Amino acid sequence: MLSIIDIIEDTTVDGPGFRTAIYAAGCPNQCPGCHNPESWDIKKGKPTPTEEILEKVLADDFADVTFSGGDPMFQPEGFTKLARAIKEKSRKNIWCYTGYQFERLLQNPKQAELLQYIDVLVDGKFKQSLHDESLLFRGSSNQRLIDVKKSLKEKKVVFYNYNPFII
Numbered sequence: 001m002l003s004i005i006d007i008i009e010d011t012t013v014d015g016p017g018f019r020t021a022i023y024a025a026g027c028p029n030q031c032p033g034c035h036n037p038e039s040w041d042i043k044k045g046k047p048t049p050t051e052e053i054l055e056k057v058l059a060d061d062f063a064d065v066t067f068s069g070g071d072p073m074f075q076p077e078g079f080t081k082l083a084r085a086i087k088e089k090s091r092k093n094i095w096c097y098t099g100y101q102f103e104r105l106l107q108n109p110k111q112a113e114l115l116q117y118i119d120v121l122v123d124g125k126f127k128q129s130l131h132d133e134s135l136l137f138r139g140s141s142n143q144r145l146i147d148v149k150k151s152l153k154e155k156k157v158v159f160y161n162y163n164p165f166i167i
Helices: 050-059 076-089 109-115 148-154
Strands: 002-011 019-024 046-048 064-069 094-097 120-123 144-147
Touching: 002 050, 002 076, 019 050, 046 050, 050 076, 064 076, 076 094, 076 109, 144 148
Parallel strands: 019 064, 064 094, 094 120
Antiparallel strands: 002 019, 002 046, 120 144
């Protein structure tokens, strides 16, 4: 069971291509200037069974997946269950937005387990003073696009290099 604010299908702003974006409720960061402050309180989300979310995700053959919020890392057990099921039943890639830094997530066993199923992590708190509308898929320049699989393998942060011209 996950506390979910919304599920947006066929969005193109939360990662490359068409995506099913799952907006988690609950975020301890409460960044000034956050684009989604209504998601901070976990009680404002709707308790949603993982299976129901999975059904929506798998119903769209073409859309990949984005976990956003709020902060999905605030509910790591439920999102791990969901991400594992998505990977077992499809070839979809998963992006995850979090206010936590990658290095900190590795120190928390439950959050580190979720990372095993994430392809690209957009990490770091939104900082209004570093807001930059020219950045793709990020709100502020301190946030990083991290290739999680490579980072875990190489045991260091490896940035994801987005190139819209390579399929």
